[in-house]
Amino acid sequence: MPYAFTGKWLRVDLSTGSIRVEEVAEEVYREYLGGRGLVAYILFRELKPRVDPLSPNNKLVFATSIITGVPVPGVNRIVVGAKSPLTGTYCESEAGGYFAPELKYTGFDVVIIEGKSEKPVYLWIKDGRAELREAKHLWGKLTRDATDEIRRELGEPLARVACIGPAGEKLVKFANIVFDYRYAAGRGGLGAVMGFKMLKAVVVRATKRSVQFYDEKKLVELARWFYENWRKQPGAVSRSTYGTAELVTPLNKDGTLPTLNFRGGSFELADEISGEALNKTILVNRSTCFACAIRCKPDVKAKHPYETDPAYGGPEYETIAAFGSLCGVSDLNAIAYANQICNAHGVDTISAGVVVAFAIELFERGIISERDTDGLNLRFGDSEAVLRLLNMIVKREGFGDILAEGVKRASEIIGRGAEKYAIHVKGREAPMHEPRGKVGVGLAYALSPIGADHLQSPHDPSFERVAEHLVALGITRPVKRLDLDYNKIRAVYYGMLWWSLLDCLGICKFTFAPHSAGVYTPNHLVEVVNAATGWNTSLWTLLKAGERALNLARAFNAREGFSSKDDTLPERFFEELEFGARRGQRIARGEFTKALRLFYEIAGWDSEGRPTPAKLYELGLDYAVREIYGDKS
């Protein structure tokens, strides 16, 4: 057996109940590494084009990586993928916590779920064995209740549980998968895929570690280096002290805190929802992920009338902005409660917040009225109305049933010009980063194979100063945040390959440079991979794997019919910010379109945004050439 991975994949067919173990060659791991790489590899090769995401033919993949399970901070993320019911694109989403190492230790690197069960089931994996168990009694349960019940009936309090809530069962298009109450593979509707398949949960437990690493001493040394050095970096200390909520204040001052459905970039009540405010009011503890010293995850206890259960965790920056500034809400208790509703019912907090803000704007503009909303009077800043609407969405009740389709479909159903206020790319709601103040983020939103996403490439401030870690990635010139010239495109592209690599390896982007909280450098990563596997690989080879995964995901979308017309931004980002520190700022459409074209050429993509045959051949993806261009190329 090779070091660091088991070479075994578990394939579960829910239609027949069959469970098979497949042995996979080391070569596949060399080329795809894990995570995003393996998800793209499996989905591209195994899904027929145009398959309905909510049909037995879609597949759901849980993937670890070649380094999952090493005792190194940041290496802990499980990558889950399927064709997205929200966007119709390739989709993968990552969650931190403890599930990924536990799965690897059971003896399987990857789990592939196929077909559809006739009745609710869950998958139980322990120490190299797997079985499907009945889950009728769990169907309809909130994530915490289902998780507790599963652990109790298995007599396994230490089992790690990935489960869906009622929203996934009701096929809410942005339903997510919740791990151990609080970590989420949040985006793209993977919970709905699981709900359609009638799979309530995947549960893992390892009583011994089934993999060996090549140089365990070196791995401990690398971990120790992190533990000894992270306090020297204020970005990491800030993340540890305030969590991701640290971002509220600086982004607000910068004019890039999405506010009132992206109309403006500063929120007058931002101080009330800041990291400092969270620490002073509702924070009770901080939690962490496997082997990580930073402990950035908040545990909160909100106050009357919004009492929350700390087990569900607390709101991250994205959630605070999505239900806070974006909806005009300044009550942290209400935001924490919204976070709990999302985690308990199993929906993505970003999409949910954007959908609610969209509905409020429609209401305030008179496009919809109380006749549409089942009597609900929607106003920015009205936390009670926000929570009532959220409850209707997660339960698909009344008007909530339309919003549960996501902003794109909801705007098409509503009509009356509602599309203009639906802030999404490829049907996926934009996250809480304002591209009018960070144009490289706008490029990444447009080009991301999964739709608008803030974790595709480092954000523009990362490139304003050339530091050692950027030089290691080949970025040698400083680039200003509003520049959109070839230097910016190059930086975003190289950054995209780097972050694609981190998704292949299941790594938290906050622990590695160039993130402000990042402690490790790119060269540390090479050391981790070599110490884990015994390979003698290089940063070049690893970045190529990141590039391979990105191109395969783009190729998947090209095969589905996505093209350059889909690589764009919502209209609003080409209009001026209405208020805030960057009032009047907009993205120039012509310049942006020109930048996208140049990006295509730099990446080796054609004018439709498809990877060219030459690029695919260069990456060893000859099977993708045949699929997209036929045998003639």
Added chain:
Amino acid sequence: MIRVKVKYIPELIKSITGTSEEEITLGEDATLRSLLETIARTHGEKLEEWIFNSKRELSGNILLVVNGEITFNLERKLQDEDTVVLTIPFNGG
């Protein structure tokens, strides 16, 4: 003498300085470097470690904004009534 307004944006830095804003009086030929030396002396070793690297250059952890413009030039001369913002180059999450 010149007076410079200094703003501390991240909560982490505010927690060390104890304030989000202060006015600092410097000599006529003051530079960004002399301002940062003054801040480091006033607010202690922790902040000093974060501002400067071992070569006494600006560390990669701190972003300086003078009158709305990002700068890395510590020898830049300061003028009366300049506003200097000390922040961390936050980049998403």
